[in-house]
Amino acid sequence: MNYMRHIMALVQKDxxxxxxxxxxxxxxxxxxxxxxxxFNFAFGSGSAxxxxxxxxxxxxxxxxxxxxxxxxxxxxxDEGCLDGLxxxxxxxxxxxxxxAISNFVFxxxxxxxxxxxxxxFFVQKSFLSHLWFLIIILLLSNVGISAVGTLLSAVSxxxxxxxxxxxxxxLPVIVPILVAAVKSxxxxxxxxxxxxxxxxxxxxVWLRTLAIYDIIFVLVGFLTxxxxxxx
Amino acid sequence: MREGFVKRxxxxxxxxxxxxxxxxxxxxxxxxxxxGVVQKIFYIHFPVAIVPYIAFFVVFVxxxxxxxxxxxxxxxxxxxxxxxxxxxxTALLVTGTIFDKPTWxxxxxxxxxxxxxxxxWLLYAGYLMLHFSVDEIEKRSRLTAVYGIVAFISVPISxxxxxxxxxxxPLLITPKGIALDTPMWVTTLVFLVSMTFLYAYLLRQxxxxxxxxxxxxxxxxxxxx
Numbered sequence: 001m002n003y004m005r006h007i008m009a010l011v012q013k014d015x016x017x018x019x020x021x022x023x024x025x026x027x028x029x030x031x032x033x034x035x036x037x038x039f040n041f042a043f044g045s046g047s048a049x050x051x052x053x054x055x056x057x058x059x060x061x062x063x064x065x066x067x068x069x070x071x072x073x074x075x076x077x078d079e080g081c082l083d084g085l086x087x088x089x090x091x092x093x094x095x096x097x098x099x100a101i102s103n104f105v106f107x108x109x110x111x112x113x114x115x116x117x118x119x120x121f122f123v124q125k126s127f128l129s130h131l132w133f134l135i136i137i138l139l140l141s142n143v144g145i146s147a148v149g150t151l152l153s154a155v156s157x158x159x160x161x162x163x164x165x166x167x168x169x170x171l172p173v174i175v176p177i178l179v180a181a182v183k184s185x186x187x188x189x190x191x192x193x194x195x196x197x198x199x200x201x202x203x204x205v206w207l208r209t210l211a212i213y214d215i216i217f218v219l220v221g222f223l224t225x226x227x228x229x230x231x
Numbered sequence: 232m233r234e235g236f237v238k239r240x241x242x243x244x245x246x247x248x249x250x251x252x253x254x255x256x257x258x259x260x261x262x263x264x265x266x267g268v269v270q271k272i273f274y275i276h277f278p279v280a281i282v283p284y285i286a287f288f289v290v291f292v293x294x295x296x297x298x299x300x301x302x303x304x305x306x307x308x309x310x311x312x313x314x315x316x317x318x319x320x321t322a323l324l325v326t327g328t329i330f331d332k333p334t335w336x337x338x339x340x341x342x343x344x345x346x347x348x349x350x351x352w353l354l355y356a357g358y359l360m361l362h363f364s365v366d367e368i369e370k371r372s373r374l375t376a377v378y379g380i381v382a383f384i385s386v387p388i389s390x391x392x393x394x395x396x397x398x399x400x401p402l403l404i405t406p407k408g409i410a411l412d413t414p415m416w417v418t419t420l421v422f423l424v425s426m427t428f429l430y431a432y433l434l435r436q437x438x439x440x441x442x443x444x445x446x447x448x449x450x451x452x453x454x455x456x
Contacts, residue, residue, distance in 0.1 A: 151377070151381070152381070155374050155377060155378060158365065158370060159361065159364040159365050160364045160365065160366065161360075161364040165360065165364060168357045168360055169357050169360075169361060169378060171353075172350050172353040172354040172357060172385070173354065173381055173385075175350050176384075176388065216384065217381075220380060220381060224298070224377045224380060224381075227298050227373050227376065227377055228377050
C-alpha cells in the first residue's frame with residue numbers, strides 16, 4: 001500500500017507543479033491546434049481532408065505527446081530533483097509509474113480540449129452513438145504512449161543530444177499504437193457507413209492490439225526503468 | 232590459438248558457402264516458371280531477411296544478459312550485432328525493392344511486411360544514434376541495453392506480419408510445409424546457412440575491433456597519465 005502512496009504523492013507533485021505554470025499544457029494544446037491548421041493547408045479541405053482526418057488527429061496527438069514527454073525529466077534533471085527522488089527510500093519503479101501517470105493525465109487533458117475542436121473543424125458526420133469507443137481508444141492509446149514515452153524520455157535525457165533523441169527513439173516504437181489508434185478512430189468517424197457486425201469485429205481487433213501493446217510496454221517499463229535512471 | 236582457429240573456420244565457411252550458394256542459385260536451381268530469371272534474387276533476399284532477425288534476437292538476449300550481469304562483454308556483442316544486423320537488413324530492403332519492381336511493378340508498396348521491415352530498420356538505426364550520443368561506456372551500455380530490449384518488439388511483429396494480415400508479400404514457411412521446389416529450397420537453405428556464418432564471422436571481427444579500440448584507449452590514457 002505504501003507503494004501506491006508513493007506513486008500518488010509523486011503524481012500530485014507533478015500535477016501541482018504543472019498547474020502553477022501550465023507551461024506544458026498550454027504549449028501542447030496550442031501545438032495540436034496549430035498542427036490541425038497546418039494540415040488543413042497541406043491537404044486542402046473537403047473530401048481529401050475527410051479521408052485523412054483520423055490520421056491527422058493522431059499525428060497531432062503524437063507530436064504533442066513528444067512535446068510533453070520531452071519535458072518530463074528536464075526539470076527533474078536540471079534542478080537535481082531526480083537525484084533527490086532516487087535517494088528516497090522507495091522502489092525506483094514508483095518514479096516510473098508516477099511519471100507515466102502524470103504524462104497520461106496531461107495527454108488526456110490536452111486531448112479533451114483538442115478533440116472537440118477537431119470535430120468542429122473536420123468531422124461532418126455524427127458519431128455520438130460510438131462516443132464510448134472513442135473514449136476507450138483514447139485512454140488505451142494514452143496508456144501505451146505514456147508507458148513507452150516515459151521510459152524513452154528517461155533514456156534520451158541521459159544522452160548528449162537530449163530532446164533531439166526522443167523522437168528518433170520513440171516514433172518507430174509507437175507505430176503499432178499509431179496504426180491501431182488511427183484505424184479504430186477511422187471506424188468510429190465513418191461508422192454509419194458500414195454494418196454493425198463488421199464494425200464490432202474490426203473494432204475488437206484494434207482495441208485488442210492496443211491493450212496487448214499497453215500490457216507489454218507497461219511491463220517492459222516497469223522492469224527496465226531502474227537501469228535507466230541509476231547513476 | 233583456438234580463437235584464431237574458430238575465426239578462420241567461420242571466415243572460410245562463409246566465403247566458400249556464399250560462392251557455392253551463388254553457383255547453386257544460377258546453375259543448380261531451376262528457372263522459375265512465372266518469374267524467370269528475376270526470381271534468382273530471392274536466393275539472397277531470403278537469407279538477408281532471416282539473418283537480421285537472428286542478429287536482433289542476439290541483441291535482445293545480450294542486452295538482458297548485460298543488465299543482469301553488468302559484464303561489458305555482452306554490451307559489446309549487442310552493439311556489434313546491431314551494426315552487422317543493420318548492414319544485412321539494409322541489403323534486405325535493397326534486394327526487396329529490386330525484387331518488387333519486376334514482380335509487382337513498383338519499387339515500394341506500403342503493405343505490412345515491407346512497412347514493418349522498414350520500421351525495424353529505423354529502430355536499430357535509432358539504436359546506433361543512441362550509442363553514439365552517450366560517451367560514458369557504462370551508461371551507454373545500460374541505455375542501449377534497455378533500448379535493445381524495447382526495440383525487439385519489432386522483430387516478432389515483422390516476422391508475424393504476413394501471418395496476421397493479408398498482404399501481397401508471399402508466405403513461404405506455412406504449417407503445411409514449404410512452398411518451394413526441392414532444388415530451390417536446398418539452394419535457399421545453403422545460402423541461409425552461409426549468410427549466418429558470414430554474420431557470425433563479422434560479429435566476431437567487430438567485437439575484436441572494439442576490444443582493440445578499448446585497449447588502445449587504455450594505453451593512450453596510460454601514456455598521457
